[in-house]
Each structure stands twice: as C-alpha cells, then as structure tokens.
Amino acid sequence: MISSIKELNEPDWDGLKPKLDLTGQEDEIEREAKKEELKTESVEYHRQKRYWSKAKWHVHSLIMESFVTSKMKDKILQEVNYNEKIEGDPIELLRRINKFMTTSDVTDWEPITLWEALQKWVNCRQKGNETVIEYRKRFEECATTVLSFMGDSWLDVFASKTTAYHEIENNHPTNGLSDREKKRVAAEVEELQEEFQDEFVKLFCAAGLLHNCDCARYQPVLDHFVTAYAVEHVDYAQRDLFPRDVETAAKALHNHRVKKTTTPKHNNTNNTNDKANTPQNGTNLAQDYNKGSKRKCFCCGKADHVATRWEHRF
Numbered sequence: 001m002i003s004s005i006k007e008l009n010e011p012d013w014d015g016l017k018p019k020l021d022l023t024g025q026e027d028e029i030e031r032e033a034k035k036e037e038l039k040t041e042s043v044e045y046h047r048q049k050r051y052w053s054k055a056k057w058h059v060h061s062l063i064m065e066s067f068v069t070s071k072m073k074d075k076i077l078q079e080v081n082y083n084e085k086i087e088g089d090p091i092e093l094l095r096r097i098n099k100f101m102t103t104s105d106v107t108d109w110e111p112i113t114l115w116e117a118l119q120k121w122v123n124c125r126q127k128g129n130e131t132v133i134e135y136r137k138r139f140e141e142c143a144t145t146v147l148s149f150m151g152d153s154w155l156d157v158f159a160s161k162t163t164a165y166h167e168i169e170n171n172h173p174t175n176g177l178s179d180r181e182k183k184r185v186a187a188e189v190e191e192l193q194e195e196f197q198d199e200f201v202k203l204f205c206a207a208g209l210l211h212n213c214d215c216a217r218y219q220p221v222l223d224h225f226v227t228a229y230a231v232e233h234v235d236y237a238q239r240d241l242f243p244r245d246v247e248t249a250a251k252a253l254h255n256h257r258v259k260k261t262t263t264p265k266h267n268n269t270n271n272t273n274d275k276a277n278t279p280q281n282g283t284n285l286a287q288d289y290n291k292g293s294k295r296k297c298f299c300c301g302k303a304d305h306v307a308t309r310w311e312h313r314f
Contacts, residue, residue, distance in 0.1 A: 008094055013049060018042050059090040068097065075100055101145055110149075117145045126214040132254045136209065140246060143205050152201050159200035160193070167236045168192045199244065206249040207242065217258045 018041035020034060064073060076096055079086060086092050121142035126135040159165055172189050174182045210222050228241045243249040 008091055008098070010091055011052065016045060018045055056090055057088045060088050060093055063090060063093055063097075072097065072100060101141075114146075114149050117142070117149060121146050121208070125212040126218075128214060128216065130214070132250055135213070136246065136250045139209055139212070140205075143208075143246075147201065152198070155200050155204055156197045159197045162200075163236065164240060165193055165196055168196060202245040203242070205246050206244060209246050209249045210243070210253070213253055218253050218256055221252050221256045 018038055020038050022031065022034065026034070064076070068076070076082065076086065076093065079096065086096060121139075124139050124142045126132075169189050172185050174185050177185065210225070213222070215222075225242045229239050231239055243252055
C-alpha cells in the first residue's frame with residue numbers, strides 16, 4: 001500500500017491475483033501442492049484487498065486532517081467531483097494536491113506557474129523560531145516543485161562554467177603522455193565532468209539551504225565554508241568544503257551550537273548597600289558614617305559630627 005501511494009497508482013489487483021500455473025508435466029502430488037499454495041495465496045490476496053478498501057478511507061482522512069493546510073483543504077473540497085472521485089481515495093487526493101502545488105493561484109498558464117514556484121523557492125527562508133528539520137522540509141518541498149518543472153539538467157550550462165568543473169581537467173594533466181593515453185584521460189575527464197553536472201542540482205540546493213538559513217543563529221556555519229574557500233594557496237579540493245547535498249548542509253546547521261542570548265543580571269549587592277546607606281527616619285548619613293570613624297569636624301575639632309552639621313557654621 002505504501003509503494004502504491006508513493007507512486008500515486010492504484011494497486012493492479014488483476015495482475016496481483018494469484019493463478020494456478022501448471023505446465024502439464026507435474027505429477028498428482030505436485031499438482032495438489034500447487035493447488036494448496038494457490039488457496040493460501042488467494043486468502044492473502046483477498047485479505048489485502050479488503051484491507052486496502054478499509055484503509056483508503058483512513059489514509060484519506062489522515063491526509064486531510066493532519067497534512068493539509070486549511071487553504072488547500074478548501075480548494076480540494078471545492079472540486080466538482082470531490083464526492084464521486086476524491087473522497088475516500090488517497091491516491092486521487094494526492095494527485096489533486098500535487099496539481100494545486102504545481103499550478104498558480106492566478107492561472108494555469110505554465111510560465112506564470114513556474115515563476116511563482118521559483119519565487120516561493122528563492123524566498124523560502126528559515127524563520128527565527130524554526131528548527132533545521134522544519135526549515136529543511138519546507139525548502140525541499142519548494143525545490144521539488146521547481147525541479148518537477150525544470151528537470152535535473154537545467155543547471156548543466158552553469159555547472160560547466162564553475163571552477164570545480166574546470167578543476168577536474170586541471171587534475172588530469174596530459175603532458176608527456178602518448179596519444180592513446182591522452183584519449184583515455186580525456187574520456188575519463190569527460191565522464192567525471194558529466195557526473196559533476198548530474199550532481200550539481202544537489203549542490204545547488206545545498207547552497208540555497210545554507211544561504212537562506214537564519215543568519216542570526218547560523219552565520220558562523222556559512223562563514224566557515226566561505227573562509228576556507230578564500231584560501232588560495234592550497235589545493236582546490238582543500239578549499240571547497242561546501243556541502244554537496246541538502247542532507248550534509250542540514251547536518252552542518254544542526255551540529256552548530258547556537259549561543260543563547262542571556263540578559264545581564266543586576267548586582268543586588270550594590271542595591272542592598274545603597275538601601276543600607278539611604279537615610280531613614282531622619283537619620284543623618286554623615287553621623288552614621290562617622291560613628292566608626294576617627295574623622296573630626298575641621299571647624300570645631302569634635303568627632304560627633306562633620307562640618308556640615310556644626311551649629312555655628314557660617
């Protein structure tokens with residue numbers, strides 16, 4: 001059932017139905033054994049068919065209630081043939097969801113649809129409170145929509161202009177080789193470059209995941225790769241440490257320890273001292289200060305007060 005849902009195809013029950021396969025050369029014992037095997041397979045076949053009929057409704061409800069946004073749900077319910085064709089059929093439901101995800105809200109004209117898909121992908125940025133797993137899921141959904149339109153080879157020309165592409169040829173020098181060896185090396189280089197182009201879409205997606213991450217938390221991750229790439233006196237393979245696929249890029253973000261911002265704590269000791277030194281009930285701060293001090297009033301020479309409290313002061 002899972003494979004059928006992934007492939008968006010109803011199980012071929014006619015093809016799966018067990019049949020008695022006799023060649024005519026079996027003896028009585030072999031024929032009876034095959035008949036018993038057919039009975040066992042038939043029981044299992046009908047059990048799976050009944051299970052599929054019951055599970056379809058459950059899967060349909062699960063998708064509608066747990067994995068579909070309210071906006072998408074409204075679109076599906078407004079379909080003319082919802083009751084006849086979509087309700088209770090998870091395969092058809094997923095087909096309609098895929099249709100709405102790959103078409104524009106404005107028009108079904110493919111160029112506009114592609115522009116909107118590209119816009120959603122480029123603007124898919126990690127939110128401040130979003131985890132790497134949640135961000136990666138949204139990013140890959142947008143990427144899947146774009147790649148369903150563009151295919152895997154739409155970046156081949158760009159890939160052929162990158163430094164990494166030309167480094168493949170630079171790493172396979174042909175100086176001093178015979179013509180036969182040169183042809184062999186050239187064929188090997190061409191094969192490696194084609195492989196690089198085939199895998200470049202994954203690299204491009206990984207770059208996008210890093211570029212659109214939450215810089216407030218994960219900027220050091222990107223800075224690490226950028227700094228390593230800027231070192232020109234080492235081999236290119238040692239410089240280019242950027243991840244080659246989304247999974248590796250997500251791991252780099254996930255393994256980064258984000259520093260938690262903390263608010264500075266107030267020093268309660270100073271506040272306590274200030275409160276202790278504050279005059280209360282008319283108590284003179286200068287007198288309290290001089291109780292344990294040897295200072296004397298410089299006007300009269302007495303030690304019970306300071307000059308500001310001398311009664312004969314000018």
